[in-house]
Amino acid sequence: KQEVTQIPAALSVPEGENLVLNCSFTDSAIYNLQWFRQDPGKGLTSLLLIQSSQREQTSGRLNASLDKSSGRSTLYIAASQPGDSATYLCAVEGDMRFGAGTRLTVKP
Amino acid sequence: EAGVAQSPRYKIIEKRQSVAFWCNPISGHATLYWYQQILGQGPKLLIQFQNNGVVDDSQLPKDRFSAERLKGVDSTLKIQPAKLEDSAVYLCASSLDPGYEQYFGPGTRLTVT
Numbered sequence: 001k002q003e004v005t006q007i008p009a010a011l012s013v014p015e016g017e018n019l020v021l022n023c024s025f026t027d028s029a030i031y032n033l034q035w036f037r038q039d040p041g042k043g044l045t046s047l048l049l050i051q052s053s054q055r056e057q058t059s060g061r062l063n064a065s066l067d068k069s070s071g072r073s074t075l076y077i078a079a080s081q082p083g084d085s086a087t088y089l090c091a092v093e094g095d096m097r098f099g100a101g102t103r104l105t106v107k108p
Numbered sequence: 109e110a111g112v113a114q115s116p117r118y119k120i121i122e123k124r125q126s127v128a129f130w131c132n133p134i135s136g137h138a139t140l141y142w143y144q145q146i147l148g149q150g151p152k153l154l155i156q157f158q159n160n161g162v163v164d165d166s167q168l169p170k171d172r173f174s175a176e177r178l179k180g181v182d183s184t185l186k187i188q189p190a191k192l193e194d195s196a197v198y199l200c201a202s203s204l205d206p207g208y209e210q211y212f213g214p215g216t217r218l219t220v221t
Binding site for chain 2: 004031032034036042043044045046049051089091093095096097098099100101
């Protein structure tokens with residue numbers, strides 16, 4: 001049974017700092033891994049999708065990596081801004097499972 | 109491109125009543141997902157459709173929950189009878205096919221009293 005864990009559960013950083021969010025999964029037989037952002041009271045917005053054959057994806061200030069063999073993914077956010085404040089969720093597809101998310105606060 | 113539409117946005121019912129949610133996916137998306145998100149947790153997959161066939165409903169409480177996707181487009185999720193623990197946000201998502209990027213609707217917030 002696939003289990004997805006995200007650490008830390010919450011993170012607070014000053015504006016401008018680079019940061020890393022972590023996602024781990026127990027079953028490496030996945031099709032892909034997707035990172036989402038969720039703002040309070042809203043649905044999820046897709047940030048990056050990494051296929052199982054890929055190692056990383058980049059979009060603007062975001063970079064996501066995938067290491068299937070170790071069951072880990074990281075989301076790197078460069079030069080954080082207050083507008084980045086949200087909950088970040090990772091999800092693996094094979095058996096579709098989400099982590100509980102990391103709540104990020106970026107202070108001006 | 110229009111996004112995933114859901115209605116209603118909010119619903120309050122008493123326990124043992126029934127409720128239905130509606131989802132209209134992005135045009136051309138063959139895969140449709142229903143998720144339950146309890147406060148403070150990540151979404152939990154309830155059911156996944158590929159066109160009008162069910163791919164995965166292993167986490168759907170089939171004694172009270174049902175879902176259908178007629179004609180492979182719109183979908184409805186029903187709860188009958190509702191329990192207090194069903195209070196959650198119900199999210200619908202769609203993708204071109206399994207393995208492609210998922211796009212989410214705004215969700216329906218259900219409160220069972």
